[in-house]
Amino acid sequence: MNQQIRNSPEMRRIEPRLDPEGLFDMRYRAFLETVSHLRVRLHRYCARMTGSALDGEDIMQEALFEAYRKIGLLDDTQALRPWLFRIAHNRCIDFIRTRRTRLKAEAGYASDEIVLPVEPAGPGAGRAIERLVVHLPPKERACVLLKDVFDHSLEEIAGLVGSTSGGVKSALNRGRAKLAALPAQPVAVPAHDPELERLLGRYVELFNARDWDGVRALTSADARLRVSDCYNGLLSDSPYFVEYDRGEPWRMRPDTIEGEAVLVVDRLHGEVWRPAYFVRIHADGGIINRIADYYACPWILEMVAADG
Structure with missing residues (x-):
């Protein structure tokens, strides 16, 4: 392992030895302090990927605990942000794939037909975009979020979603066009139970x-x-x-x-x-x-x- 990360006070304090059941101990708290500057962004990403602020929090917690248990595999402190996003992204994809209702809702937008590029609406449009991306297939959803909301580079996005820069560009074009063509979305009515x-x-x-x-x-x-x-x-x-x-x-x-x-x-x-x-x-x-x-x-x- 990289000597810098092995010898840093933060990493010595968070050496993983925690049983995933029961009370989280001080080492996990120390890890959370280390990544505190990323937590809000991670939650926002997971929430928009899943379409739920609460599901997003659950997935972020699982992703952080997975990262905590595997922190010894990280060789470069500069790689912490993309590494955490990759873990969170993979958990979001697993969540989406196991939710039949979400897959059914996405089916109408899952076509891979060729469309003309549509540029994002510019600064200030991020909130509107991120609330609508739930209507896109997972790859397009991730690419639009990471590029138009979180401002990641094409290369970073390609690494996160397991694609190429060209593949990311294509997904962005499809996703942006589908968002531009979406009809007005009705307000969700809570199911009465x-x-x-x-x-x-x-x-x-x-x-x-x-x-x-x-x-x-x-x-x-x-x-x-x-x-x-x-x-x-x-x-x-x-x-x-x-x-x-x-x-x-x-x-x-x-x-x-x-x-x-x-x-x-x-x-x-x-x-x-x-x-x-x-x-x-x-x-x-x-x-x-x-x-x-x-x-x-x-x-x-x-x-x-x-x-x-």
């Missing part, structure tokens, strides 16, 4: 009453919990509810983002309640089997607010 709605309402009621035994009764014995940067494992093995008994005043309420029912945790600032982060609940047969708590991920809230 009365059973989930009742379950989330009861969860919020018990959570706000600090009735932790009541909350546990809504979950399965093997329910999973993921708290970004903190914990990934069984809910029963976690200090989750203890942590909510500490700290500043908070309240929980149901809401929807991107057409999905979620819970919002508000924190009290003076006399004003302000949204702080989201909690995502998954259930099967009326029983909660998975909780994802996006504590300390302000970029999700910022993205949702910007899109609103």
Whole structure:
């Protein structure tokens, strides 16, 4: 391994020895500090690739943990950014390929027919472009995002998506033309699930009453919990509810983002309640089997607010 990276204080502190189950230890936290300048960009990329700010966060967390476990393979500190983007990109592609509903939605735009080049709309158009790229096939989606939003070079993009500069140019031309031809997109209407709605309402009621035994009764014995940067494992093995008994005043309420029912945790600032982060609940047969708590991920809230 490159001596510079081997001997740097950051890399000595983050030598991977962490079990992926349970509490994330200080070495993982140190790694996150090392890549902190990339995290918002990585999340933005994953969120736009998947079409979901929450799915994007989940994938980014998985990509960062994969990179953490493989940090010993990195020979050049200058290669950190493209290396992390490549890991995140590959995980996004895997996610897209396993989502039949997304593949079905993309089918109408998956043609490889020859089209004339369309230049990006110029500075300031990035937000509009990145919200629409979900309608493109994965390769075109990635190329348009990386070039027109993140300003990567053709050579960098080719390395990330496993193509050539010529292939990237072709994908860019196709993607830009398809974006220019897209009709106005309707506002997503949240799917109504009365059973989930009742379950989330009861969860919020018990959570706000600090009735932790009541909350546990809504979950399965093997329910999973993921708290970004903190914990990934069984809910029963976690200090989750203890942590909510500490700290500043908070309240929980149901809401929807991107057409999905979620819970919002508000924190009290003076006399004003302000949204702080989201909690995502998954259930099967009326029983909660998975909780994802996006504590300390302000970029999700910022993205949702910007899109609103």
